[in-house]
Amino acid sequence: MVQGFPDMPFRFSEWSRKLPTRCFRALCCKGPPPPRPEYDLVCIGLSGAGKTSMLSKLCGESPENVVSTTGFSIKAVPFQNAILNVKELGGADNIRKYWSRYYQGSQGVIFVLDSAASEEELETSRKELHSALQHPQLCTLPFLILANHQDKPAARSVQEIKKYFELEPLARGKRWILQPCSLDDMNAIKDSFTQLIHLLEEKNPEPVRM
Numbered sequence: 001m002v003q004g005f006p007d008m009p010f011r012f013s014e015w016s017r018k019l020p021t022r023c024f025r026a027l028c029c030k031g032p033p034p035p036r037p038e039y040d041l042v043c044i045g046l047s048g049a050g051k052t053s054m055l056s057k058l059c060g061e062s063p064e065n066v067v068s069t070t071g072f073s074i075k076a077v078p079f080q081n082a083i084l085n086v087k088e089l090g091g092a093d094n095i096r097k098y099w100s101r102y103y104q105g106s107q108g109v110i111f112v113l114d115s116a117a118s119e120e121e122l123e124t125s126r127k128e129l130h131s132a133l134q135h136p137q138l139c140t141l142p143f144l145i146l147a148n149h150q151d152k153p154a155a156r157s158v159q160e161i162k163k164y165f166e167l168e169p170l171a172r173g174k175r176w177i178l179q180p181c182s183l184d185d186m187n188a189i190k191d192s193f194t195q196l197i198h199l200l201e202e203k204n205p206e207p208v209r210m
């Protein structure tokens with residue numbers, strides 16, 4: 001019995017069709033580049049901190065037409081070595097109480113604050129960051145804290161923010177990055193995202209990053 005014989009001409013033609021690709025791969029010892037890893041992140045912070053504008057700019061979109069985020073929005077932000085699926089949660093007073101419902105599945109946290117905000121707003125921001133750092137679904141994850149609006153004269157320095165937000169005692173033993181930034185300086189923002197990706201990739205993380 002010659003099972004499969006009738007198939008041979010077809011199989012041969014398929015094999016020969018793929019031959020140039022196979023030879024090329026064998027000679028060059030490489031196939032297509034491996035897919036970039038994807039990480040799911042949650043992005044929080046009060047309204048006006050600059051979350052949407054920053055994420056839009058990172059995606060190559062114009063931040064000019066940004067509208068206030070009600071509920072949440074998701075963006076896939078591409079970097080050279082990874083794709084970050086960032087879920088931005090609206091920061092308005094009546095929405096913040098629902099933030100924790102959207103934490104599940106997150107692998108890292110981006111917290112954006114306005115360094116030039118009023119005392120009252122900064123205090124609210126501090127409370128929100130503290131509850132995020134202590135939340136059971138987020139407390140073990142890497143945090144990128146962006147002290148945005150640094151271009152404004154009223155902006156607090158990164159040292160003032162670190163002290164005011166009591167980051168050293170509160171985030172001790174956690175993996176976190178505190179980055180002063182503004183929408184005008186995307187390089188600093190991109191660098192801090194690259195550091196965050198390193199933290200996401202780490203299997204045996206060092207305890208604290210500043």
Ligand SMILES: Nc1nc2c(ncn2[C@@H]2O[C@H](COP(=O)(O)OP(=O)(O)O)[C@@H](O)[C@H]2O)c(=O)[nH]1
Binds near residue numbers: 046
């Ligand atoms: N001067 C200044 N304005 C900013 C900066 N980042 C965002 N903005 C502005 O702040 C406003 C609120 O930004 P938006 O991205 O909607 O904040 P979100 O509510 O956190 O998403 C917009 O008018 C932005 O152009 C910054 O670093 N400096």
Ligand SMILES: [Mg+2]
Binds near residue numbers: 052053067068069
């Ligand atoms: Mg927004």
